[in-house]
Amino acid sequence: MRIRRADAHIHLFRNGYNKATRKNMKDRCSEVQTYEQFLNTHNISAALVIGYEAENIDPTNNNYIRELAIDRPWIHSLAFHPAAFPPTLPWLAERFDEGHLGLALYVLDQDAAKKIAEWPKDIWNKLDRRGAIVSINAKSVAMPLLRSVLDTAQNVTFLFSHLGLPGKHSIAPPTKIVEEKLANLLALAQCSNAWVKISGLYAVSEPHNAWPQPAANPFIEVVLKGFGNQRCVWGSDFSPALEFISFEQTIDFPVPPSLDEDAFQNIMGQNLFGLLSRAKEF
Numbered sequence: 001m002r003i004r005r006a007d008a009h010i011h012l013f014r015n016g017y018n019k020a021t022r023k024n025m026k027d028r029c030s031e032v033q034t035y036e037q038f039l040n041t042h043n044i045s046a047a048l049v050i051g052y053e054a055e056n057i058d059p060t061n062n063n064y065i066r067e068l069a070i071d072r073p074w075i076h077s078l079a080f081h082p083a084a085f086p087p088t089l090p091w092l093a094e095r096f097d098e099g100h101l102g103l104a105l106y107v108l109d110q111d112a113a114k115k116i117a118e119w120p121k122d123i124w125n126k127l128d129r130r131g132a133i134v135s136i137n138a139k140s141v142a143m144p145l146l147r148s149v150l151d152t153a154q155n156v157t158f159l160f161s162h163l164g165l166p167g168k169h170s171i172a173p174p175t176k177i178v179e180e181k182l183a184n185l186l187a188l189a190q191c192s193n194a195w196v197k198i199s200g201l202y203a204v205s206e207p208h209n210a211w212p213q214p215a216a217n218p219f220i221e222v223v224l225k226g227f228g229n230q231r232c233v234w235g236s237d238f239s240p241a242l243e244f245i246s247f248e249q250t251i252d253f254p255v256p257p258s259l260d261e262d263a264f265q266n267i268m269g270q271n272l273f274g275l276l277s278r279a280k281e282f
Contacts, residue, residue: 009235051080102132131282162200199235
């Protein structure tokens with residue numbers, strides 16, 4: 001049976017992510033044109049586009065994504081906002097009016113996490129009332145400080161990207177070591193609104209072009225054990241992933257033997273389809 005997929009983590013930039021990924025675009029197409037070729041080939045019906053306006057890659061990325069979405073119903077997007085200061089209520093309202101379903105946050109240290117935890121409660125209440133989706137790239141040290149936010153906004157679904165960013169490994173670590181590295185992420189599994197993306201597996205492997213990413217196996221297993229297949233979603237990390245691996249290799253990740261067909265389909269699409277439908281109902 002052909003799996004109906006939904007991709008929980010992609011990026012689309014006006015001028016491409018970088019020279020290396022642009023070189024790997026199909027037939028020198030733009031990123032969105034290249035990804036659209038993958039839609040039919042891999043039966044992808046929806047993708048969550050993660051806005052990113054840092055590093056001067058695409059300073060108007062939030063607007064660009066919504067421009068693309070006008071005639072592309074497969075695009076569902078989250079607006080980038082810096083962690084350093086809170087969005088205003090009018091800014092949030094404008095992003096929702098444009099069609100964004102929530103926010104994309106990058107919380108790579110304790111300082112960023114502390115600032116987000118200190119955002120005014122009316123911001124989180126607004127996101128909560130909208131049943132927003134919030135994608136978070138967070139390192140382990142930041143996660144304990146985010147617990148209060150998850151408790152405050154219980155109608156918000158928080159998607160933790162890339163297996164919780166556990167760092168790169170040349171060989172698969174023992175389960176005990178993996179559990180220690182993921183301890184702060186696993187502690188958030190007590191929150192029903194905390195989810196994890198099985199994405200960015202190339203970043204767990206050293207070298208990054210190692211495939212099929214053997215070092216990622218125990219991290220996937222521990223995350224699935226902690227969060228269950230109902231709160232895990234697959235993400236390709238297109239187009240940054242193409243600097244190291246092919247798009248096909250982002251799909252063909254190591255699947256634990258314990259994962260049955262229904263659970264696998266949940267991760268590859270059904271869970272995200274449900275989240276997107278829920279976010280649009282609010």
